[in-house]
Each structure stands twice: as C-alpha cells, then as structure tokens.
Amino acid sequence: MLSSILIPMTLGFILFLLGMRAMELALQRAVGNRLQVVLLKFTRTPLRGMLVGTAATAVLQSSTAVTVIAIGLVNAGVLTFPRTLGLILGTNIGTCLTTELIGLNLNRLGWPLLLSALGLWLATVVFGELGLGGSRSGGERSRLRRFMLPLRSLSVVLGGFALLLIGISLMQSVAPAVQSTRFFHEFLARAEVSVLWGMAAGIVLTAMVHSSAAVIGIVMGLAQSGAMPLPIGIAIVLGANVGTCVTAVIAALGGTRAGRFVALSHVLLNVGGAALFAPFAAELGAAAAWFTPSPAGQIAHAQTLFNVLSSLLALPLCYLPSLRKLTPA
Numbered sequence: 001m002l003s004s005i006l007i008p009m010t011l012g013f014i015l016f017l018l019g020m021r022a023m024e025l026a027l028q029r030a031v032g033n034r035l036q037v038v039l040l041k042f043t044r045t046p047l048r049g050m051l052v053g054t055a056a057t058a059v060l061q062s063s064t065a066v067t068v069i070a071i072g073l074v075n076a077g078v079l080t081f082p083r084t085l086g087l088i089l090g091t092n093i094g095t096c097l098t099t100e101l102i103g104l105n106l107n108r109l110g111w112p113l114l115l116s117a118l119g120l121w122l123a124t125v126v127f128g129e130l131g132l133g134g135s136r137s138g139g140e141r142s143r144l145r146r147f148m149l150p151l152r153s154l155s156v157v158l159g160g161f162a163l164l165l166i167g168i169s170l171m172q173s174v175a176p177a178v179q180s181t182r183f184f185h186e187f188l189a190r191a192e193v194s195v196l197w198g199m200a201a202g203i204v205l206t207a208m209v210h211s212s213a214a215v216i217g218i219v220m221g222l223a224q225s226g227a228m229p230l231p232i233g234i235a236i237v238l239g240a241n242v243g244t245c246v247t248a249v250i251a252a253l254g255g256t257r258a259g260r261f262v263a264l265s266h267v268l269l270n271v272g273g274a275a276l277f278a279p280f281a282a283e284l285g286a287a288a289a290w291f292t293p294s295p296a297g298q299i300a301h302a303q304t305l306f307n308v309l310s311s312l313l314a315l316p317l318c319y320l321p322s323l324r325k326l327t328p329a
Contacts, residue, residue, distance in 0.1 A: 009218075012170025016214050019163030020098075024062045026156035035060075035069065039087065040079060046086030046318035050311060053090020061098055063091035064210070064244060067266055068251045075259040084262045085318040088269060089311035092241070096304040098213045101161075102168060102220055103292075103300030110165035117159035124152040164217075172221035188232065195235045195278050202239020210247050212240040216303060223295040230285040230295060234302045238274040238281070241307070245270050273310030 035056060043049040057063045070087055073079035127148060178184050191197040205215045219236050222228035245267045252263035277284060288301035317323070 008170045008174050012167040015163045016167030019160040022160030023157050026153045043083040049086025050090040053087040054094040057091045057094025058097045063095035064247045066091045067248045071251050071259045071262050074262050075255040081258045081261050088266050092307040099216050099300040099303055103297040107165050107169040110162050114162035117155045121155035124148040168217050171218050191232045195281050198232045198235025199239035202236035203243040206240040206243025207246040212244040215240045220296040220299045223299050231281045233299050234281045234285050237303045241270045242274050
C-alpha cells in the first residue's frame with residue numbers, strides 16, 4: 001500500500017517540479033535583463049508596481065523568482081524599498097495563473113503537448129543549428145538562428161507545462177490509496193475541528209519543497225477525486241501562501257536592511273492575509289463554487305480570490321507617507 005502511494009506521488013512530484021523549473025528558466029532566459037528595466041521604469045507607484053508584479057510573475061511562472069529579483073535589486077541599491085511594495089502585492093496575484101491552468105483539467109493533453117514541444121524543439125535544432133533549411137550564406141543562417149531562438153524557448157515552456165500536467169495526473173492517481181490510509185483519516189478529523197491543522201500542513205509542506213504551486217496542485221488532485229473536503233483544501237492553500245515566504249526570507253539573509261524589509265513585507269502580506277481569511281474558509285469556498293462545479297477549479301478560484309482580495313486590501317497601506325518615505329540604511 002505504501003509503495004503504491006509513494007512511488008507515483010514522488011515521480012509525479014518530480015515531474016511537476018521539473019516542469020515548473022523548465023518553464024521558469026526558459027521564460028527568464030527569454031525575458032533576460034529586460035525585466036530589470038521594466039521593474040525600474042514602471043514601479044514608481046504601488047498600483048503600477050502591483051500591475052508589473054502581476055504581469056512579471058505570470059510570465060515567469062514564479063512569485064519567488066520575482067521577489068528574489070526585487071530583493072537583489074534592492075540589495076544592490078538599484079531599486080528602493082518603497083518601489084517594491086506594490087511589486088510584492090502583484091506577485092501574489094500573478095502566481096495564481098499556474099493553479100488556474102491546472103484547474104482547467106487539461107491533464108489529458110499532457111502527452112500530446114509534450115510530443116508537440118519535442119517536435120518543435122527538434123525543428124529549431126535542425127533548421128536553426130544544423131542549417132538544413134536551405135540557407136547557404138552566413139547572414140541568412142544567422143537570421144534564421146535568431147528567428148528560431150524564441151521558438152526554442154516556446155518549445156521548452158510547452159514541454160515544461162506538459163511535464164506539469166503529467167505530474168499532476170500521476171499525483172491524482174494515488175488519491176484512492178491515500179484516502180484509505182489511517183493517517184489521512186486522522187488528519188481530516190483534526191482539520192475538520194480546526195482550520196489551523198490544514199494551514200499548518202500547507203505551511204510545512206510548502207516550506208519543505210519551496211513550491212506553493214506543487215502543494216496546491218496535490219490538494220487540487222485530492223479534491224477532484226473527492227478525497228479532500230473543499231474547506232480543508234482551502235485551509236492548506238492559505239498555509240501554502242505563508243510557506244512560500246521561506247525562500248524569500250532565505251534570499252534576504254546576509255543582504256542589506258532594505259532587502260530584509262522586502263522579505264518582511266512579503267511575509268506580512270501572506271501571514272496577514274491568511275490570518276484574515278482563515279475564519280472564512282467555508283465562505284471562500286462557496287464564492288469559488290459560483291464559478292465552477294469542479295472541485296479542483298474551486299480550489300484554484302479560492303486561491304485567486306484570496307490573493308486578489310489580500311493584495312487589494314493591502315494596496316492603500318502602500319500609499320502611507322511613512323512607508324513611501326521609508327528608505328532603510
């Protein structure tokens with residue numbers, strides 16, 4: 001029984017993380033230093049910073065990556081701490097794109113998408129690197145190679161997303177076995193009594209794997225199979241948003257005081273939001289149910305509602321003069 005859970009779960013989890021990492025690296029390579037230019041140019045107000053943070057996180061598929069970049073820019077003295085306030089709010093909104101895509105139940109497209117991505121990547125190698133497209137002059141080959149580079153990045157992104165879907169399918173396949181274990185029943189019994197058990201599970205798991213999307217993906221799979229009640233799943237999602245702060249805190253250690261302030265604002269946003277919405281996990285689930293009957297989709301929508309509302313509630317605070325003028329030495 002244990003092997004029937006651990007092996008598919010571990011393999012699915014590894015594929016999920018590989019897919020996320022492949023997407024993140026390909027998108028970062030495609031965006032390059034232009035992201036830093038955008039952060040410097042369009043973060044003059046908290047609202048603009050929030051919009052840029054949302055877009056950047058949606059593009060890079062990683063709120064942690066954008067937060068760590070912001071901490072690095074602040075540590076280097078390139079970006080001031082007040083400019084990161086709106087940016088942090090936006091990262092929480094942009095990170096919802098991954099779970100919303102998972103909530104569409106596109107798992108059956110995993111293998112066809114992976115094969116398509118592999119075919120596109122091979123085409124960029126054949127025509128871009130090997131020069132088998134009939135181009136003879138050096139200038140033509142150079143132009144063809146530059147044209148193929150974005151297609152290669154696209155193929156890696158598609159391949160990463162395909163691995164993500166395949167990993168989710170494997171993790172969902174163990175739901176019946178997990179549901180029959182004594183440990184899972186004891187956890188559900190405790191979590192039904194107090195939402196703190198679900199939040200604690202989300203915090204610990206996310207802190208261990210450094211990926212809130214992976215933890216939320218597992219929860220969505222269990223919810224879709226009927227193994228996990230929606231309120232408990234939402235409690236774990238709230239905890240996962242707190243657990244994702246660990247990476248930012250680690251990145252800020254040893255940096256400047258201003259960099260540590262960026263990490264602290266990230267922690268305060270997620271901890272404050274989780275504490276605010278924890279008593280209303282059931283209501284959050286009911287609101288998410290208006291949009292879709294799918295349990296996995298409801299988990300995704302609940303996370304989106306939580307992050308959007310938390311950021312909008314915190315946005316006016318970013319305009320306080322005391323914060324706008326704060327520049328830690």
